[in-house]
Amino acid sequence: MNLSTTILTTSLKDYCSSNGEIVVGNHPLTHIEKLVSGTPFYAYDRQLIINRVKQLTDALPAKISLHYAIKANPLPSLVQLMATQVSGFDVASKKEMLLAMQTGMPTDKISFAGPGKTVEDIETAIIAGVTLHVESAGEIAKVELAAKQLSVKANIAIRINPKFELKSSGMKMSGGAKPFGIDEEQVPDILQKLNLEQINLRGFHIYSGSQNLNADAIISAQQQTFMLAEELVALSRKITKRKIDYLNIGGGFGIPYFAKEMSLDVKAIANSLQILLKKHKALVDDLEVIIELGRYLVAEAGIYVSKVIDKKISRGTNYLVCDGGLHHHLANSGNFGQVIRKNYPVAIGNKLNGEVQELVNIVGPLCTPLDILADKVLLPKATIGDYVVIFQSGAYGSSASPKDFLSQPQVSELLL
Template structure:
């Protein structure tokens, strides 16, 4: 179903609310009150929205796959803990993320370690900690993992990350079907299998595939997953034993821009019977744990980034709202995190009764660069110094994906709202 043109209003109706005075509320709490307690700029996450999103996705893929959380999307242990309480394991990309997942209560055997540049120190850290699985992405890493395993007297479970052929591409950011630093090229897969098998300290148990990210079409994801099952079957045949894990990656997208269509979970569910039949029919795959590990899809809709208006000015016919928040905290919203064509994230006034006329408004931050722009033409009511604006879809790839040291502004607080209570999960400064 296509998202209505007023994406911000649609997302507020779906995940948050407004009271009779038009004040934006998260989990029943006034955003104005939250900023009085925790200051601005401020990241606010709604645990209830996270839980609903996780449960809906699990229900859609039940019988086919389990759902883990990709920690890179939001590595705050309190956020990881919400998904762990729902049953998720964790996919990590560094030793520090391993520590964050463990601090959130995730057992080490439920943690998968991916990423193209795993160093010796991080490998020692996770192997000593009992990591469940490490995904190999190149020959040097294979040798490094084997050496670390030998140092710790362990046999380490590993999977091969495969850079698939062009048939598996899709999503807003292709991560397969082209030259890539990620994983072994599909055409070199057999040689990589043989090389792993020759390492006594490694046990090849699975496949990792990640063909693209920000996928909004069910048919694209289903096609990628089917392709992944074919690659998994090849690994099982080459090793002569069943696979234990088939990690089909994340890549599930969320609507950021007007006109985006939200991922149709019903269509996703409708396409699974053929994939389930493929799994059951192949002895090399039938007992494998199939894993999806989205991050953005699970955490993104639950977050707001709230900033306070410092000034409003007109410049040569354009309206600018200058705030205390910006790209140093939320690079994605500024359009500088991989966007080729910069478009506005959904952004709303925190107080909006709906009666005032909207005008196209540029919302900018306090940094000394024209790149520091949270919106270029957001349809906003009149705003004045002291008012608040909120960037939606901000629960993923926000603070920790941003250049927080640029111009040395203090870090914002992060707040988790659940059961009518707000808890600071990262303090300001």
């Protein structure tokens, strides 16, 4: 099989049938196209998600609870599947909260994070019994007022902005000044001022960053997280005279997107967590320890598929023009957090065995030079009507993209 080096081996083997055809849930691309009435589309493999969750939960200590961060992929059918696989959900909006509730997940297993919650967000979370991960003193004041007006006690956890950061992280969300969480040095004053008549303090949320492939960096952040948690829980019990229910230590587990990136060493993290749980036994014995993940659970279980609708040569450069682009898959275009644009793994879906190859730029249909699917990739020679497949597309795809940009047709999504 003569394959482009832009395809990650792990991605290809998960989707390649015995006859060298790309399939999702045993369905070839031609069949999926008929199911959704055309391209472009996202297709997610149910079994790959189930396998990923099982591999992770088998590796992690039994004490750890796994929650799914819905923002990674909020497709309703996928969220319903995740409800059968994980212990809880993290949501970042009222819409996500209602989606999580519709799965039958107990509301005390749903947390609501984000620095800009509206009064409506807060009121609905209180009514539902969802735990608000509060991110400022001002937000706590809103929660207390809403709880009083509703005559319903509010469940909260305090999201902490620790002094340390998660090194090597794709997106750093702690250390220094951040819009996320309450600075750890402010917590003593926050605890002193809590109105425990209106608020039930359920726990602490210490989340440092995302998309990290460095196991040592994650282990270091978790070690610091547990040390900080010892101080916070002791302080909370001293001031409030009440125990907390859980400690959410965040996630940060990344996946490889680009050439030369290696998969995260989850086993090393799991071994370190086992040591940490023993070291901090007195802390964790009577509370739940939660790891919250999104991308790591679903990203490698999805592909984005568009179709070549034109070919052209411009001053010696070969272009494949597709019917899908950045309006459906902003992250792949390089306009969603990349500093220097790199190619996601890509293939000509119906020509994995193509012997004749060519160097091409693959672009979308939009009137902007930002609409790039792949840049300078060596692939089997494509013709009009061929599929272009972008791997690693199960997270931050459709829902993280400007789908209405230039009023192009919408993208389909299907869980198979």
